[in-house]
Amino acid sequence: xxxxxxxxxxxxxxxxxxxxxxxxxxxxxxxxxxxxxxxxxxxxxxxxxxxxxxxxxxxxxxxxxxxxxxxxxxxxxxxxxxxxxxxxxxxxxxxxxxxxxxxxxxxxxxxxxxxxxxxxxxxxxxxxxxxxxxxxxxxxxxxxxxxxxxxxxxxxxxxxxxxxxxxxxxxxxxxxxxxxxxxxxxxxxxxxxxxxxxxxxxxxxxxxxxxxxxxxxxxxxxxxxxxxxxxxxxxxxxxxxxxxxxxxxxxxxxxxxxxxxxxxxxxxxxxxxxxxxxxxxxxxxxxxxxxxxxxxxxxxxxxxxxxxxxxxxxxxxxxxxxxxxxxxxxxxxxxxx
Amino acid sequence: xxxxxxxxxxxxxxxxxxxxxxxxxxxxxxxxxxxxxxxxxxxxxxxxxxxxxxxxxxxxxxxxxxxxxxxxxxxxxxxxxxxxxxxxxxxxxxxxxxxxxxxxxxxxxxxxxxxxxxxxxxxxxxxxxxxxxxxxxxxxxxxxxxxxxxxxxxxxxxxxxxxxxxxxxxxxxxxxxxxxxxxxxxxxxxxxxxxxxxxxxxxxxxxxxxxxxxxxxxxxxxxxxxxxxxxxxxxxxxxxxxxxxxxxxxxxxxxxxxxxxxxxxxxxxxxxxxxxxxxxxxxxxxxxxxxxxxxxxxxxxxxxxxxxxxxxxxxxxxxxxxxxxxxxxxxxxxxxx
DNA sequence: CGCGTATGATATATTGATACATCAAGTACG
DNA sequence: CGTACTTGATGTATCAATATATCATACGCG
Numbered sequence: 001x002x003x004x005x006x007x008x009x010x011x012x013x014x015x016x017x018x019x020x021x022x023x024x025x026x027x028x029x030x031x032x033x034x035x036x037x038x039x040x041x042x043x044x045x046x047x048x049x050x051x052x053x054x055x056x057x058x059x060x061x062x063x064x065x066x067x068x069x070x071x072x073x074x075x076x077x078x079x080x081x082x083x084x085x086x087x088x089x090x091x092x093x094x095x096x097x098x099x100x101x102x103x104x105x106x107x108x109x110x111x112x113x114x115x116x117x118x119x120x121x122x123x124x125x126x127x128x129x130x131x132x133x134x135x136x137x138x139x140x141x142x143x144x145x146x147x148x149x150x151x152x153x154x155x156x157x158x159x160x161x162x163x164x165x166x167x168x169x170x171x172x173x174x175x176x177x178x179x180x181x182x183x184x185x186x187x188x189x190x191x192x193x194x195x196x197x198x199x200x201x202x203x204x205x206x207x208x209x210x211x212x213x214x215x216x217x218x219x220x221x222x223x224x225x226x227x228x229x230x231x232x233x234x235x236x237x238x239x240x241x242x243x244x245x246x247x248x249x250x251x252x253x254x255x256x257x258x259x260x261x262x263x264x265x266x267x268x269x270x271x272x273x274x275x276x277x278x279x280x281x282x283x284x285x286x287x288x289x290x291x292x293x294x295x296x297x298x299x300x301x302x303x304x305x306x307x308x309x310x311x312x313x314x315x316x317x318x319x320x321x322x323x324x325x326x327x328x329x330x331x332x333x334x335x336x337x
Numbered sequence: 338x339x340x341x342x343x344x345x346x347x348x349x350x351x352x353x354x355x356x357x358x359x360x361x362x363x364x365x366x367x368x369x370x371x372x373x374x375x376x377x378x379x380x381x382x383x384x385x386x387x388x389x390x391x392x393x394x395x396x397x398x399x400x401x402x403x404x405x406x407x408x409x410x411x412x413x414x415x416x417x418x419x420x421x422x423x424x425x426x427x428x429x430x431x432x433x434x435x436x437x438x439x440x441x442x443x444x445x446x447x448x449x450x451x452x453x454x455x456x457x458x459x460x461x462x463x464x465x466x467x468x469x470x471x472x473x474x475x476x477x478x479x480x481x482x483x484x485x486x487x488x489x490x491x492x493x494x495x496x497x498x499x500x501x502x503x504x505x506x507x508x509x510x511x512x513x514x515x516x517x518x519x520x521x522x523x524x525x526x527x528x529x530x531x532x533x534x535x536x537x538x539x540x541x542x543x544x545x546x547x548x549x550x551x552x553x554x555x556x557x558x559x560x561x562x563x564x565x566x567x568x569x570x571x572x573x574x575x576x577x578x579x580x581x582x583x584x585x586x587x588x589x590x591x592x593x594x595x596x597x598x599x600x601x602x603x604x605x606x607x608x609x610x611x612x613x614x615x616x617x618x619x620x621x622x623x624x625x626x627x628x629x630x631x632x633x634x635x636x637x638x639x640x641x642x643x644x645x646x647x648x649x650x651x652x653x654x655x656x657x658x659x660x661x662x663x664x665x666x667x668x669x670x671x672x673x674x
Numbered sequence: 675c676g677c678g679t680a681t682g683a684t685a686t687a688t689t690g691a692t693a694c695a696t697c698a699a700g701t702a703c704g
Numbered sequence: 705c706g707t708a709c710t711t712g713a714t715g716t717a718t719c720a721a722t723a724t725a726t727c728a729t730a731c732g733c734g
Contacts, residue, residue: 005484007720018684023722032724034682051482056460057403058720061394061689068441068462073430080427081639083418089442090417093410097446102462104405105440107430123393124690125405125439145388147342302418344690355714360692369694371712395690398719461720 006050015039015046022047026054028063060124069096069312070126072134073107074117080105083280084301088132088153091305099313118142128312130305131157135195151312153304155195156324161315163308163325167199170297173331174275175207177295178245181337183273185214185242187230189257190249192219197249200277204247216243227260235264238271245337251276251296258294258336273337279330293334300327343387352376352383359384363391365400397461406433406649407463409471410444411454417442420617421638425469425490428642436650455479465649467642468494472532488649490641492532493661498652500645500662504536507634510668511612512544514632515582518674520610522551522579524567526594527586529556534586537614541584553580564597572601575608582674588613588633595631595673610674616667630671637664 012022017039024033025043035043046052060066071092073085080086089103096103104126108117117139121129128149134140135155143150144159152162178186188204190197201217208215220228227235234246248254254276261268268274279298304327311321349359359380361370372380383389397403408429410422417423426440433440441463445454454476458466465486471477472492480487481496489499515523525541527534538554545552557565564572571583585591591613595605603609616635641664648658 009720019721020684020686020723021682024683027722031722033684034680036682039682053456053460055398055720056462057394057398058461058689059722061392061398061691062720062722064689066394080430081420081423086418086423093417093442093444097444103442105426105430105442107434109434119390123390124395125393345692346690356691357693357714357716358712361713364692368692370714371710373712376712392690395719396692398721399690399692401719 005055006052007055008052011043011047011050011052014050015043017043028059065127065316066102066125067100068102068104068126069309069316070104070106070121070129072121072129072131072139073105074110074112074134074137074139084132084278087280087301088130088305088308091302091307092130092309093305094302095306095309095313099310101313114138114142118146122146122148128316130308130312131160133195149312149315151308151315151321153308161311161321161323161325163304163311163327165199165299165304165327166329167196168203170277170299170329170331171200171204172207173297174247174277174295175204175211175213177331177333177337178247178273178275179208179211179213181245181273183213183243183245185216185244187216187218187234187243187246189218189228189231189246189253194249200249214243227257231257231260234272235260235266238264238266245273245275247275249277251278251280251294254294254296254336268336275337279332293336294332295334295337296332298330298332300329303327342392343389344392345389348380348384348387348389351387352380354380365396402464402653403439403462404437405439405441405463406646406653407441407443407458407466409458409466409468409476410442411447411449411471411474411476421469421615424617424638425467425642425645428639428644429467429646430642431639432643432646432650436647438646438650451475451479455483459483459485465653467645467649468497470532486649486652488645488652488658490645498648498658498660498662500641500648500664502536502636502641502664503666504533505540507614507636507666507668508537508541509544510634510666511584511614511632512541512548512550514668514670515584515610515612515674516545516548516550518582518610520550520580520582522553522581524553524555524571524580524583526555526565526568526583526590528558530558531586537586551580564594568594568597571609572597572603575601575603582610582612584612586614588615588617588631591631591633591673605673612674616669630673631669632671632674633669635667635669637666640664 008022008026009019012019015022020033021035021039022043024031024035025040071089073080093103106121108120121139121143128151130151130153132153135157140157150160152160154165156162156164186208188201190201205215218228218230220230246257248257254274258268258274261272266272274294276294276296279296280301307325307327311325315321345359345363346356349356352359354376357370358372358376361368361372362377362380408426410417430440443458445457458476458480467488467490469490472494477494487497489497491502493499493501523545525538527538542552555565555567557567583594585594591611595611598605598609605611611631613631613633616633617638644662644664648662652658
């Protein structure tokens with residue numbers, strides 16, 4: 001029969017020493033308690049014979065630290081299959097692995113009471129929290145009153161450090177690229193009340209104006225895959241009129257729109273140019289004969305996850321970290337423009 | 338300044354009651370201690386004023402249960418962007434959310450000492466563990482000696498319950514489908530020493546023989562994207578000879594191979610039929626104008642993750658769960674056959 | 675020989691919540 | 705009116721480690 005798990009007391013008893021002596025062997029940082037080599041090996045032998053392993057929960061309670069960070073996936077998107085989640089998580093996990101920390105996936109259904117979310121995030125299970133895509137979420141006000149170290153990804157949130165993306169630079173690149181190709185009339189497709197839009201659209205507008213391009217704004221939100229009225233019109237016109245290019249706020253919208261183009265016989269980029277933003281490096285799995293290679297801004301999501309986790313761990317360690325860490329992006333010229 | 342976090346003692350003191358009374362209000366299951374409505378509200382008021390939240394780590398220690406399950410991602414594939422990971426995780430998270438449990442992502446670099454992995458998995462941080470793709474991993478022997486509840490996904494592992502996939506049924510479907518289309522010479526492409534192969538290949542062979550088809554086996558492993566000698570030959574021949582169909586052990590191999598077909602001008606399915614296995618329901622993100630719709634066996638990975646987590650939680654709760662839970666698959670006829 | 679110090683331990687308080695035993699006061703009832 | 709039982713609490717041990725104080729010896733040295 002599988003026995004009860006041995007504790008440090010059991011080990012000490014078997015080795016014929018005090019608990020303090022036994023503890024000195026297993027404590028994470030070096031102990032002030034000294035143990036002779038012979039005693040040490042006696043304790044280690046006893047521990048091995050009993051298959052002793054320290055209890056992480058007890059250690060966490062006493063040390064007031066769990067060596068675990070959380071990634072909160074609630075609110076906007078809970079589906080872990082969404083690329084930004086698994087790309088970020090992959091990077092976060094790399095950092096955790098390197099520093100021997102653990103990663104807790106925390107997320108809640110949209111209708112979970114805010115108090116419960118707050119409780120869940122700040123009940124001591126984690127030493128720090130990574131947030132992404134939570135601008136405007138009521139949890140932020142709660143977290144600001146708490147001592148839990150928090151880092152934000154892709155958004156500046158008052159009171160927290162952030163790893164941000166060079167949205168402005170990316171937007172400039174797209175505007176310049178389209179201008180160079182001769183496009184003068186652009187449809188800018190991005191939902192209105194979304195944080196990312198506010199980071200990308202104004203800069204695009206500024207640059208577009210400088211270059212003398214006309215931009216029409218389509219801020220329909222809708223659900224993924226839904227076609228807006230302006231898009232509908234564009235599809236009906238066959239794309240062979242103004243605007244000559246559609247700038248999408250992210251790759252997802254671009255891909256979705258291109259599906260409709262295909263159905264409607266619109267040729268890309270001949271009839272219409274399409275650009276995205278995000279550039280999720282597709283996993284090899286998805287590289288199978290893509291119909292289009294999207295022109296986009298490649299955002300190094302995996303790297304961003306990793307940087308965020310590293311900064312958070314520094315902060316947990318007591319270090320000061322910069323309020324903003326800007327990560328550069330890369331213009332990728334595909335076949336859709 | 339942000340103060341020290343209040344404890345139950347602090348709340349009790351402020352409300353002028355004993356710790357036991359205060360505890361009775363916050364304890365998870367109902368307490369044997371009775372509290373009058375007036376006292377109750379006095380305690381609740383005090384707690385609210387102090388912003389008291391119970392410490393989860395202390396609770397875990399006392400209750401000997403963390404309400405957390407682990408998902409171990411080490412060994413074969415650590416990259417969380419691989420579809421089976423994020424599909425499974427999504428299902429697991431659904432189940433955890435429903436039952437208010439937490440999910441710890443545990444994984445280690447390939448060169449982590451086994452003792453350390455064992456320690457990490459069994460040090461009390463989690464109440465149970467989900468394993469996928471770990472057949473033959475040395476950690477299994479360690480875990481078998483432990484009390485930690487474990488459930489395996491997609492593989493029967495001695496000593497643990499498993500959620501399994503109807504690999505045999507899926508293999509039959511593919512054999513019958515190809516036979517019905519007139520194919521008589523098949524190349525079966527699957528690495529030799531992989532668990533999944535042993536589940537899928539024998540049944541395919543049995544059914545193929547019954548139907549009078551000839552099957553050549555290509556068991557080259559190689560790394561993802563690498564072309565085997567047999568594939569090379571097939572590509573050179575332009576596919577316009579025997580075999581007339583290639584059965585891949587999973588969608589990944591199928592997609593990879595099709596990339597090479599495209600490069601070599603081989604038309605699918607006219608020159609060569611291709612089938613896969615897994616049928617990761619692609620996220621809407623990836624639905625953009627796929628060049629091929631792969632003929633495959635759709636395995637409900639999200640659902641499988643969810644079932645596995647639910648069973649594990651039952652087992653943790655003390656219930657007996659079946660040693661094997663077989664999940665049916667679905668034949669999907671695409672345009673590649 | 676007595677004082678200071680290094681070595682190798684032990685004893686005890688602490689971390690924050692929970693389970694259970696105990697206890698005082700009030701009520702029901704024969 | 706005494707026993708039995710209910711209500712509404714309190715006190716204490718426990719979960720498994722860690723931090724710190726304390727305590728014996730032994731040794732160096734003037």
